[in-house]
Amino acid sequence: MKSVFVSTFPFCRTSPKALELLASNGYKVTINPMGRKMKPLEVMEAAKDFDALIAGTEDLTPLVKETTHLKLISRVGVGLDSVPLDLCKKKGISVAYTPDAVSPAVSELAVSLIIDAMRKVSYADREIRKGEWTRPYGERIGGAVIGILGFGRIGKRVASHLLGFFPKEILICDLLEQSQSIELLQTISDQMFEMNQTLGKNWNETNIKQVDFETLLQRSDAVTIHVPLTEQTKNLFNSKTMTLMKQKSVLINTARGGIVNEDDLYQMLKDQKISAAAMDVFEEEPYLGPLSELENVILTQHMGSCSNDCREDMEREAAENIVGFFGSGNWERVV
Known part of the structure; x- marks a missing residue:
């Protein structure tokens, strides 16, 4: 009987389909018992003797270095920065992922965070809870310039969602x-x-163009990040690059922690050199840093994929990759 360890958290919170699929195909499954994201050494100790791992964003380097038994890592999601791919290839450990299932949920969250940051929705909510009522003014997407960094599956969906808001421009980098x-x-x-002109609606015409990174920062009223974490993107948003942004602009990160230097972002927001930010991902999670002290930042819990339907699809596809791999069937191969 093949054994599977599930390190990602949560898993099968709203649907048992992934577990049922594994059980019906004869797999013995052990689930992360900690009720939180596991630390690298915890994953190593727990999973080193299993045949397959269903992983989240945990750093798997210690596990891959130590294990002599693991044959497959099946990522729930699309990012692979936490998986040492070269080492996996060297040790004969295959890697799979679920590239399509996550896109609808992350793209919708990104657009909602753009609206929230530009219109100061969360800020107004916090004011009411403190007994205050200033009715803060914000900016609309309609007529604004929205920058999208990274134009893969998620970036393309974000752009398509934005069309209905009729921004002045969508800039692609x-x-x-x-x-x-x-x-x-x-x-x-x-x-x-x-169509809207025919209906007598005097709405903006949207122009879409590809630009370089510097132009994206200088011209955008909102920048939303959809690139992987790599050596090239690590700390890509720092005090130097963020200084290029408009003072009224907002920064949205639903991609990976580490792309935005959190200390530099804190200072930019505190000094009001950019208007606001929304961060769904952090270098260390759960996040306990100083950004939580600021009013002009929205903090969410790496929940881009956490819609019931997308999470169910991701988990099921991760399980299907295991069944396909060991059964000589179909699976989404990375390594």
Whole structure:
């Protein structure tokens, strides 16, 4: 009987389908008993003698170095910065992921955080709870310039969601040339604009273009991050680069902790050099740092994937990858 350890938390909180799939195919499953994100050495000690691991964003380097038994890591999600891929390849450990299931939930959260930060929704909520009532003014997406850093699955969905708000511009920054995808989105945007003109609606026409990183920062009223954490993106947003942003701009990170230097962001927000930020991901989680002292930042609990349907799909696909791998079936191979 093959054994599977589940380190990710939560797992099967709202649906038992992933566990049922593994059990029905004869797998013995042990679930993270700690009720929180496991630390690297905890994962190593718990999972080193298992055949497969269903992992979240835990750092798996100590486990991969130590194990002589593990054959497959199946990531619940798409990011692979916590998996030492070269070492896995060297030790013959295969890696799978669930690249499509997470995109709808993360993209919707990113758009909601853009609105929240620009319109000061959470700030107003906190004021009421303190007995205050200033009715703060904010900015709209309609007529604004929205910058998207990273134009993969999630970045493209964010752009498509934004079309209905009729921003003035959507600026795309990506390592790859994205003219084909941009042309398709521009066609859809133009059709929406023409339809509303026919209905007598005097709404903005949206222009979509690809720009470099510096231009993205300088021109955007909101910047939303959708790139992986790599050596190149580590601390990409620091005191130097964030100084290029407009004073009224907002920064949204639903990608990975570490892309934004949290100490530099704290100082930028405290000095009001940018208007606001929304952070769903952090270098250390759970987050206990000084950003929580500020009123102009929204902090959420790495919950981009945490819609009931997307989480169920991710967990089921992670289980299907295990069944497919050991059963010579279909699975989403990385290594």
